[in-house]
Amino acid sequence: MKIGTLLSLEIKDREKGEIVRFRCKVAEKNEHYLFIDHPIEVKTNKSVFLPEGTHLIASYVGKDQSVYQFHTKIAAQIKMNVPVLAIHIPNKDKIKRIQRREYVRVETAVDVAIHSVELSFTTVTSDISGGGMAIIIPSNKLIEAEDEMDICLVLPLDSGDYQYVNALAEVVRVKEDKSSARIASMKFTKISKYARQGIIRYCFERQREARNKELL
Numbered sequence: 001m002k003i004g005t006l007l008s009l010e011i012k013d014r015e016k017g018e019i020v021r022f023r024c025k026v027a028e029k030n031e032h033y034l035f036i037d038h039p040i041e042v043k044t045n046k047s048v049f050l051p052e053g054t055h056l057i058a059s060y061v062g063k064d065q066s067v068y069q070f071h072t073k074i075a076a077q078i079k080m081n082v083p084v085l086a087i088h089i090p091n092k093d094k095i096k097r098i099q100r101r102e103y104v105r106v107e108t109a110v111d112v113a114i115h116s117v118e119l120s121f122t123t124v125t126s127d128i129s130g131g132g133m134a135i136i137i138p139s140n141k142l143i144e145a146e147d148e149m150d151i152c153l154v155l156p157l158d159s160g161d162y163q164y165v166n167a168l169a170e171v172v173r174v175k176e177d178k179s180s181a182r183i184a185s186m187k188f189t190k191i192s193k194y195a196r197q198g199i200i201r202y203c204f205e206r207q208r209e210a211r212n213k214e215l216l
Helices: 193-215
Strands: 006-013 018-029 033-036 055-061 067-079 083-088 111-115 120-128 132-137 148-156 162-176 182-190
Touching: 033 067, 055 193, 067 193, 111 132, 120 193, 132 162, 148 182, 148 193, 162 193
Parallel strands: none
Antiparallel strands: 006 018, 006 055, 018 033, 033 083, 055 067, 067 083, 111 120, 111 148, 120 132, 132 182, 148 162, 162 182
């Protein structure tokens, strides 16, 4: 795990019976500890104080673009150039890969702009993954298999920020769903590593949100 890696943290609020989520970055590390900046609560977008001994579930996107998760706890409050928290680094066998390298697809409606030589329009996705997406085709637009298009996705993240993803995509097939809407399944043919990682992170957040709803 590199310095600067984004971490997502989760804590079970026993009083409210719900999961509280935070985000932070790895500021420094040594053999035994990761030193993280003070976590920002996702819901309020405010920095919070977490006392020593607080148990956490931490997750991050690895080099292979899989999501990894481990249990840890806050070991100490330390002052470097800025105040940081030291959390324990677990043994490698305690770090669990929770998303396989083949991309997990989630059903979600995300705004997307489509541009090609012959047409230009905006619509929403019906599902998305790190490898591609499916979009709802407007009734007045004609799309066929093997069409290539520039796409721009707008991903709303749990942090409250938006990530704009630009990529080149090819239509794999066009079909009609149960509601008679036409759906174009597309694969990304040219996309940056950073952009794909943003999509994987977004899919991971939606999966985590669904799991937490099931637990309530």
